[in-house]
Amino acid sequence: MINEISTADLHARLDAGENIMLLDVRQPEEYAEQHIPNSLLIPLGELPDRVDELEDYRDKEIVVICRSGNRSGQACMFLTMSGFENVVNMRGGMLSW
Numbered sequence: 001m002i003n004e005i006s007t008a009d010l011h012a013r014l015d016a017g018e019n020i021m022l023l024d025v026r027q028p029e030e031y032a033e034q035h036i037p038n039s040l041l042i043p044l045g046e047l048p049d050r051v052d053e054l055e056d057y058r059d060k061e062i063v064v065i066c067r068s069g070n071r072s073g074q075a076c077m078f079l080t081m082s083g084f085e086n087v088v089n090m091r092g093g094m095l096s097w
Contacts (some may be wrong), residue, residue: 002076004091005063009058021062023054025075026094030067034094044071051082068093 013020022039025032029046031041042050050086054062062084066072069092076087090097 002073002080003086003087003088004007005094006091010090011069021057021060023062023075024064024065025071026066030094032095036065036097039065039088044075047075049079051079054084058084059086061088063088063090065090066093068095 003096008022022036024035024039024041025044026041027043028041031039031084035041038054042053062079063074064075064087065078066075071091072089076089079087
């Protein structure tokens with residue numbers, strides 16, 4: 001089962017100054033239209049080849065973001081199978097943000 005966070009809870013945590021790793025798995029043009037500040041863009045299709053970029057966050061919480069929550073759910077499953085222990089899907093994606 002994939003852990004999830006609501007956009008309201010994520011907003012509250014970011015507003016409180018928490019340093020959270022935000023991984024956006026949308027396409028560059030979607031990211032350019034709107035994204036959460038300080039999020040890292042790695043499109044879902046590139047994630048298997050770029051997973052090493054997340055190595056410093058292996059033991060930290062990673063909140064994964066997409067448009068609606070579907071691609072981020074796939075990314076969460078991939079990261080969990082790759083040994084990342086604290087992966088969280090942002091429920092509703094940027095449509096809910």
